[in-house]
Amino acid sequence: MHFLFPLFVILLQSPGDRAGEIIGGREAKPHSRPYMAYLNFSLKNKENKCGAFLIREDFLLTAAHCWGSSISIILGAHNIKKPEKTQQKIHVLRAIPHPQYNNRTFNNDIMLLQLEKKAKLNRAVDLLPLPRMKDRLKPGKRCIVAGWGWDREEKYSNTLQEVELKVRKDNECKDKYHRYYNISTQICAGDPKESKASFKGDSGGPLVCDRVAQGIVSYGNKDGTNPRVYTRIFSFLSWIKKTMKAHEY
Numbered sequence: 001m002h003f004l005f006p007l008f009v010i011l012l013q014s015p016g017d018r019a020g021e022i023i024g025g026r027e028a029k030p031h032s033r034p035y036m037a038y039l040n041f042s043l044k045n046k047e048n049k050c051g052a053f054l055i056r057e058d059f060l061l062t063a064a065h066c067w068g069s070s071i072s073i074i075l076g077a078h079n080i081k082k083p084e085k086t087q088q089k090i091h092v093l094r095a096i097p098h099p100q101y102n103n104r105t106f107n108n109d110i111m112l113l114q115l116e117k118k119a120k121l122n123r124a125v126d127l128l129p130l131p132r133m134k135d136r137l138k139p140g141k142r143c144i145v146a147g148w149g150w151d152r153e154e155k156y157s158n159t160l161q162e163v164e165l166k167v168r169k170d171n172e173c174k175d176k177y178h179r180y181y182n183i184s185t186q187i188c189a190g191d192p193k194e195s196k197a198s199f200k201g202d203s204g205g206p207l208v209c210d211r212v213a214q215g216i217v218s219y220g221n222k223d224g225t226n227p228r229v230y231t232r233i234f235s236f237l238s239w240i241k242k243t244m245k246a247h248e249y
C-alpha cells in the first residue's frame, strides 16, 4: 500500500507564500468553474484540504477520503485567502460517504455533502451536470480537472488552478496500481509522458469532460506521476439520486 497516496494532506508542510498550482496547470479564469467548492476538514487534529462540486442547490459531491470532523465549504471562491464578495460559506448539514467505501483500497471513493441551506445560484456559484448514458467516456477524451492542491514544489495554491488531462485505457492503471484499480468504479486518466496532473489537495474535485462531471479525483502515485485514478461517477448515479431524494428539504 505504500505506493498509494490519497490526494489530501498527510505530511503537513509549512504553507508557503508563493502561489502554487495543480502540476503543470494554469490559473483558472476567476469564477469560470462556478461549481467548484473549497473544502477543509479536520482529521486526527490536523487540517486537511480537498475540492468538491455542487450538483444540486443543497448537495455537493466529493471523495469519501475527504471525510472528517468539522467539514467546511466555500462556494464561489477564486482566491480562498481573500474575502471575495462572491464567496458563500454554508455549513454542512450531513456528510454521507458511500456505504461501501474502502479506506484501504480507495474503492467507492465518493461522498455526498448536504448543505444546511441552499446555495444561491449566480454567475459565481452554479451546478455541474452529472453524466447520462450517452456521455460514455472513451480513452483519448480530453477532460479538465481543477483544484487548490499541491504543485510540483508541494505547495498549496490560493487561487484555483486547472489542467487538461486525457482519459487513458484501463489497462494502464491496472499495470500501475494492480488490483487496487477497479474498472467498474474507476477511471484512469493522465498521460504518463506529460507532467500534468492532479495532486495532493485536489482530491474530491471533478474530472470534467464536455461540461459533465465524469470523475472525482481519488488517488495516484506519491511522486505525482500519471496515470492517476478517478472515481467513475457514472457507476454511482443511482446511489447519488436515491440518497439526494431521501434528503429533500
Ligand SMILES: *[C@@H]1O[C@H](CO)[C@@H](O)[C@H](O)[C@H]1NC(C)=O
Pocket: 040, 041, 042, 046, 047, 048, 069, 070, 071, 072
Ligand atoms: C477551515 O478553514 C477556515 C478558514 O478558512 C478555518 O477557520 C477553519 O478552522 C478550517 N477548518 C478546519 C477543520 O481546519
Ligand SMILES: *[C@@H]1O[C@H](CO)[C@@H](O)[C@H](O)[C@H]1NC(C)=O
Pocket: 103, 104
Ligand atoms: C479505516 O476504517 C476503519 C473502520 O472504519 C478504521 O478503523 C480505520 O481507522 C480507518 N483507517 C484509516 C487509514 O482511515
Ligand SMILES: *[C@@H]1O[C@H](CO)[C@@H](O)[C@H](O)[C@H]1NC(C)=O
Pocket: 100, 107, 108, 182, 183, 184, 185
Ligand atoms: C469493483 O467494485 C465493485 C463495487 O464496489 C465490487 O463489487 C467489485 O467486487 C470490485 N471488483 C474488484 C475486482 O475488486
